[in-house]
Amino acid sequence: MIKGVFRLKPAVFEARNVSKQYRSGFALKGLDMKIMEGDIYGFVGENGAGKTTLMKIIGGLVQPTGGGILLFGQQGKKELCAARRRIGFLIEMPALYPHMSAEENLTFYHHILGIRNPGRIGEVLQAVALTDAGNKKTSQYSLGMRQRLGLAVALLGSPELLVLDEPVNGLDPAGIVNIRHILERLAKEQGITILISSHILSELQLLATRYGFIHKGRLVQEISAGELLQSAQAMICIATPNAERAAELLKRKLQITDISFNTAGELQIPKASVDLELLMAVLLQEGISVEGFNLSAPNLEHYYMDLIEGVRR
Template sequence: MVTALQTRNLTKVYQGKEAVSDVNMTIKQGEIYGFLGPNGAGKTTVMRMITNLVKPTSGEIEFFGEKMTPGSYEMLKRMGCIIEYPVFYDKLSARENLMLHGEYMGYYDPQSVAAALELVKLSDINNKPVKQFSLGMKQRLGIARAVMTKPELLILDEPINGLDPVGIKELRDVFRMLSREYGMTLLISSHLLGEIEQVADTIGVIREGRLVEEVSMESIRGRNSHYIELVTPDSTKAVYVLSHQLGLNNFKVMDPGLIRIYDDGITLSDLNKVLVLGDVGVENLSRKHHSLEDYFMERIGGEGIA
């Protein structure tokens, strides 16, 4: 598979402190790359360097094998992006904003404006000025602006911020369509891990400016993918029953009152029966699968994400 974007030892220093340190990313053409990390981990800084909004202190960025330089203006025309909050001319309509964007990008195609607005469900707002848009509508318009020039790489920093569940699902379908049908490469950061889990092909986890791991979602799903979750007020007694009466050893106490059991050879009904007979209080007993959130929290040591 062709490599769309690659960074080598990408580093950014602010006032003597490394905000991003030796980041080596590899993003394949046509894939959706989910970029995850706690607040302040360096996600936006990396995206800003890729789009030439911030100059790297050291390291290299290659776009389809071509090294990016401060003068790579033609290369940037092959990218679309939303970095942080999209800004528009508030007194102009959505269509007028996109037409203006096309002019300064050297992309004159009125049909692409209509197609982009249709794609994000904003084609019926007529001449309503952007200043009257909700946050979610502005996010949609930002995505329309990013895709209207048919970029080869689409970079989206928190693209579903402010959207309701219906809007999130619609854009999830849009991202899949852009990747699968148009072969567009997407780099997406988000704090909504469940949404990234549903669309991403590859995950990059960044912590304190360093890329902790780059791994396929297929690989994540294959790691201890199924387990039984036991919620009980009697963790100590439950551990004794699991190990001494059931002979289980593949389980883990996650928190006081929460135990995950990874042994496959026991049913929920048999487990519940032995626990009850052992005088263990059972508040909840259910089968779960190892999610992206579980994996992410393991990689960053329990820090929050934003």
């Protein structure tokens, strides 16, 4: 008896050999990419790599010169147009009227988008934590509040996919954390799939479940968050003014051979190869002062830089 059936998640977006050529050259060249339902897909690449171009193709603002895309399994001009109604976009700065309040801006877009649910404005204000600022003129908003209002506009149509281009660009740390928490709730509680680009890779690593790395218009690699964590060993980093002496001591006393130094001059030892309590006891017994230690996990920024450096060679 079959107790359950494993269902593969469908692709929400798929790019097949997509190219976009301008007079100055290719913005995208033979790009293949897939975003599955439920993904928070971190889109990583330098300025000019082609991230925004692809997002504009998803939104129908730019047409590819080669290849094509599928949205929710649909292709063809008419079908793509209908599928785009299931997507919310925040590409570049949101277009807001500064003399209007948040509610008035949302009411304007509510009519433009042809949304019939009058309660939706209150729902999206609550979703982006702007309920208390609904009547405040947007000219008085901070950058973080304007970004959250732009996100509210993108949510008006109850999208199944959110496309966000640098939504935390220019925000202070508190604003960045606010946006992250909002997106986490949208993904977890409403099941919204998210495509997001950001140059703040440490923040992206806290959010994304999957990554795509783009370089000069080509998708170099796609990996899951789990694969990223397995891509490198966790390292114990020890700060001591006697780093070279400490390294020699640990090699001799504990037979640790794979000791290295990071750019800060700290000792780096693979976590799996040593007992931390024993390591610290040996250093203290030999009179070597320890100024601090930490555990470094696999890092998205380092992974990306190593990946791109390999492509450039």
